[in-house]
Amino acid sequence: MGLLIVLSGPAGVGKGTVCSALRGKMPDIVYSxxxxxxxxxxxxxxxxxxxxxxxxxxxxxxxxxxxxxxxxxxxxxxxxxxxxxxxxxxxxxDIILEIEVQGALKVKEKFPEGIFIFLMPPSMEELKQRITGRGTESQDTINHRMNVAVEEMNLLRHYDYAVVNDQIDAACHRIQSIIVAEHCRSERVMPYLAESQAAIEKA
Amino acid sequence: MGLLIVLSGPAGVGKGTVCSALRGKMPDIVYSxxxxxxxxxxxxxxxxxxxxxxxxxxxxxxxxxxxxxxxxxxxxxxxxxxxxxxxxxxxxxDIILEIEVQGALKVKEKFPEGIFIFLMPPSMEELKQRITGRGTESQDTINHRMNVAVEEMNLLRHYDYAVVNDQIDAACHRIQSIIVAEHCRSERVMPYLAESQAAIEKA
Structure with missing residues (x-):
């Protein structure tokens, strides 16, 4: 069985960009x-x-x-x-699903065995700068977006992993590492070991 | 806090060789x-x-x-x-501890928050070949070693990860991936997020 990998995170964190970069680096993974x-x-x-x-x-x-x-x-x-x-x-x-945070939580209800990765801004300060950065929004809009972002960040606790998107290559490397590591989890490997031992005992 | 990484596995699987190779690849990790x-x-x-x-x-x-x-x-x-x-x-x-399987289980009792990695032979058949390979042992000795190896393999269920030692570089890459991934686990990142949010709310 492959792994379902859900890549999510707050609006503006760069999910799409990271996912596009991953496609180039991990061509064997299917993108939903x-x-x-x-x-x-x-x-x-x-x-x-x-x-x-x-x-x-x-x-x-x-x-x-x-x-x-x-x-x-x-x-x-x-x-x-x-x-x-x-x-x-x-x-x-393996299949990667890039999706906003509310959708990701719905997927988790139906697919709790998925690997849920939360893409994070380098800091809340950085996220604030991204939100206010354009300088064209009213203070009310900025406050609203910042409140939404803080709420979305609090959803991190429902995820298995947090990957900081400080640099795209570094974020991709962390995601690739998570996928390799998850394939090594002992509960995934044990069924194959049992088969292998049964084969030895028969021989 | 750094991570305690325990690298173990059955006798003859190549723990020492893999650990030596890791030292070259991950010089920032301390070796116990x-x-x-x-x-x-x-x-x-x-x-x-x-x-x-x-x-x-x-x-x-x-x-x-x-x-x-x-x-x-x-x-x-x-x-x-x-x-x-x-x-x-x-x-x-981070600190790596390379140790035989019984010692690793004792460490787990005292340090359950450690990351326990089980180094595996590519197959039980391969392990059998390694054990019988020298051709100088009696059938009794071979049978005894094979029984010990099968018992040791069954301890895999106490470990977090299973890494197949098919090639040293590949095994090292999997272990490196596990360490990167474990640093991304959301429960490790959340305390920093809380601090960061508190700083934002004060500002």
Whole structure:
């Protein structure tokens, strides 16, 4: 069985950038494809960029619990098809799901055996600077975003790992290390050991 | 706080070789120094190769629980001084302890927060070949060693990780990954986050 790796973290922390960099570094890992009701853009391919669905198809997927999580955003649905994840894991490959914090917690309810990685800003000070940095927002907007960020940071306790995104390469190296380490966890290796010992005893 | 990393595994699996290779690759990690009652050999330095102790000193260390584990081997005592481990961890450095499986389990009783890594042969078949390979042992000796090896392999369930020693570089890479990953575990990162948030709220 492969591992389900969920990469999440507060808005603005750089999930997408880190995930894109990982694709280049870990080509053997599968990247989850979301389902959406929004129209395909020029060049987007069904099953590669997204699984494009009608609103009726999407609602039917929700009804039969075919999505690990879903959300509505600017009038369109987005979600993670469970079937694609299941098939990838059953083929023995790892799959990475890059997702915002609320969605990640929903995935955890359905998939507690997943590896949940929380991408962190180097410091709360740094996150504050990223949020206020553009200098075009009102103080109210900044305060609101900062409160949301602090709330999102507090969700860290639901995750297995915290990876600081100080530099993209360093963050990728930590994530790669986590994946290697998780494959070495003794409870994953023991079933193979038992098979191997049984083979020896028969011989 | 640094991490205590315990590297163990069945006799003949190559713990010493892997640990030596790790020293070259991870110079920032401290390698535990054992205490012993055996005489120093030419060139051995007290506090570097071993802490050399008299039998009385060693027994006094046992009496005041100053050793994480100890054993007698060919008439001499060997043990792991707890003080050296504690001071290293308090200085913020990781420390690696390379030790046989029985000693590792004793360390776990006193230090359950350690990271316990079990070095494995690529297969039980391979371990059998290593044990029978020299061709100079009686069938009884081989059977005895194989039984011991199977028993030692069954101790894997007490460990956090299993690392296959198929190639030294590959085994070292897995161990390095485990150490990086363990430093990212969210329960280790959360205290720093709380401090950082408190600083932000005050500011």
């Amino acid at each position: 494809v979301s389902a959406t009701t929004r129209q395909p853009r020029q060049g987007e391919v069904d099953g590669v960029n997204y699984f494009f669905k009608s609103k009726e198809q999407f609602q039917e997927m929700i009804a039969r619990d075919a999505l690990l999580e879903h959300a509505e955003y600017v009038g369109n649905y987005y979600g993670t098809p469970r079937d694609f994840v299941d098939r990838t894991l059953a083929s023995g490959k | 120094v054992s205490a012993t009652t055996r005489q120093p050999r030419q060139g051995e330095v007290d506090g570097v190769n071993y802490f050399f102790k008299s039998k009385e000193q060693f027994q006094e260390m046992i009496a005041r629980d100053a050793l994480l584990e100890h054993a007698e081997y060919v008439g001499n005592y060997y043990g792991t001084p707890r003080d050296f481990v504690d001071r290293t961890l308090a200085s913020g450095k």
